[in-house]
Amino acid sequence: MGWDDTTSRAVLHRLFEAGIRAADPRAILADHLPEPPRGRVVVVGAGKSAAVMATAVEEAWPEVPLSGLVVTRYGHAVPTRRIEVVQASHPVPDAAGEQAARRILSLMQGLTADDLVLALISGGGSALLALPDGGLTLADKQAVNRALLASGAAIGEMNCVRRHLSAIKGGRLAAAAHPARVVTLAISDVPGDDPIAIASGPTVPDPTSFAEARAILARYGAEVPDAVAAHLAAAADETPKPGDPRLAGAEFRLIATPQMALEAVAAEARALGLPPLLLGDALEGEAAVLGTVLGGMARSVRAHSHPLPAPCLLLSGGETTVTIRPGTPKGGRGGRNSECLLGLALALDAAPGVWALMGDTDGIDGSEDNAGAILGPDTLRRARDAGIDPRLALSSHDSYGLFSTLGDTIVTGPTLTNVNDLRLVLIA
Template identity: 60%
Template sequence: MTTEPSPDRRPLLRSLFDAAVAAAQPALCLPRHLPPPPKGRTIVIGAGKASAAMARSLEQHWEGPLEGLVVTRYGYAVPCERIEIAEAAHPVPDAAGLHATERIRQLVSGLSADDLVIALISGGGSSLLVAPAEGLTLADKQAVNTALLESGASISEMNCVRRHLSQVKGGRLAAACHPARLVTLLISDVPGDAPIDIASGPTVADPTTCADALAIIERYRIPVPAAVRALLESGQGESIQPGDPRLATSSTHTITAPQIALEAAAAVARAAGYTPYILGDSLEGEARDLGKALAGIARQVVLHSQPFQPPCVLLSGGETTVTLKGQGRGGRNVEFLLSLAVALDGLPNVHAIAGDTDGVDGAEEIAGATLAPDTLARAWAQGIRPRHSLDDNDGHGFFLALGDSVITGPTLTNVNDFRAILIDAPILQQGY
């Protein structure tokens, strides 16, 4: 018995990814969460990769006066008539983000109880909404952000540190809006959908402390400027704690999240004749470790039809981490996928896609990549050593060389990483 060559599953894999992204578009999920107009002014503020698209959707469904400013990533702006859109850097903040944040703080100052502030918050806001704590500089924040991204810390741990070095994160922006009513609309990009971890929680109370932030820095041996360490050790960076009366008129609503995106992809898989299984919407850990783990599950499915019967699709979301040790271009989705490829070692009938739903994996303008049973063979034919690429954190270089990168451009949303492992039933033919 011999096995037929594997068919090209890239179009189906891409349709799964596209369905996940489409389900998280603000135009689809934002309008039904809008509050009623206030007696006074309506001010719109926001930050994140989806904030401009959120602002446009809000404008299209809002009756009455409206003004405001949101800041998004370079290249993610969309035309708005009444809400100004500013662009700034991600994942390391820049002066444009600093300027836009100061203007947002000015917009919400001096409001009354008759006024309404609508905050549009999505992933990426941690670097776009930047206002260093007193005694710190933008350069300090840039250094810390860069070190955090390279440390292997989880997104929750990184955001804990960020909250205690800011004048807007950790509920401080909400406190600045008082006494106006504040309604926060969130697009979640974090495991567990905790509001405090989406853009480092600028409009929600923060139960963590400076001591917690300092412990994270020590745990990962993160090099920080002396002024940062002094701030945390002094306790002067404490954020807005739960029960603060300035947050009494604040409400928070998550309008879309990774689970919704995974369910949309599951529907596409089912229509294509594959049974979908959602393994989780908040898988974390080192990207390469998750690649090995899911390869083990895929291998069990192929060889023993356990715990799932092929044909099937294994779906998952969440945010992994990459501890940079090599000289490659990084990217947690491509690192996961390359690790998966190495562990599968050309196992027949297994195809996969992994990508960031915002269209940017790491610092690259590339969402992710696809994987096929012949991926390693094609790499070796080009003189590329897969294990060497993985050790060098060069997933982007590896998949670009094979022509298997997934490039979407700005998706205008962000519900974290998307992973799909498609497993075909074996197709056998007679042969000797």
């Protein structure tokens, strides 16, 4: 295959789509359903995939009486017949998410051991399932979310704090359902697929503590409302821990993970005659720094055929961070994938024969309308021809502005799944 610009870009788009297909609930969820119970089936859920997961349950169980409620991100709803879908805000929670979480928790009342709670959990569920604990308010949680998002904290750290401000996360939902059977079907968007980290683990025991939540805020210097600091200091009501009898019968089933998506991309690459090197599903850290590292690897392939000869594909997943430091100019429009990609472009410095696509499998990279972006050997030249300084764009976190101007953003719309980011570097 000749790796010209048109071919390379088309292949990268095809590979990205293969990764998304591998995590489509409509194709994979039915195989993971338990046997229907003697009693009621109550379906609840939260996340960017919650609505489409609900439709998959309805299609798989056409004769089983179902009721329940799931909450998903605005724009991610799909039609359902028996399970109600509510839309709410992500990544900063809103009143719609709070009301939905309160209603979901109320559905756990009065259940028996003959009943089944089917929990449909996916990435984004932590912000969407917002039910402040104690005397906290939604405004308190919104302030904490904004502070954490700007701090550079990893997703697992953010979720630890969220669990200790919530009346529903960290196993509290499953505890409220006792003695009903609880089966969770989950789509992972977190490195390592730890159940407690997916949507802050509403149906699994929480091994973390209030003390750890306080330490995370201190580590990043995150400023939070006084009520939040007081709530964490009081530590009055810990989340359910491993061994809690209320969660003894709860089951957790992963139906899609970042690794599954990466393996689907790798299989598609091999079918196209493009040997893949899978670097892992849990690459984290500053987005631009990871881009620099990947650029160094691509240069090594070109110069030394190491760690494998060209043509090849460097393939990775995981969730990077973008830290907004004091003094950073305001108005930058970015996302972790486009920022990582711009870091890669600068590291490559127009090296020939390298193309890359990076995107979030949910279809939204940051707060703009794109899943990610794509680059080629001419990206820096084209940016400068358009009057854009790539280094200034990176330092001001305006990677979206650069790639949008070039027409190189990847716009999929909501994909209705979410297995974190896919980073594809094609070296010809």
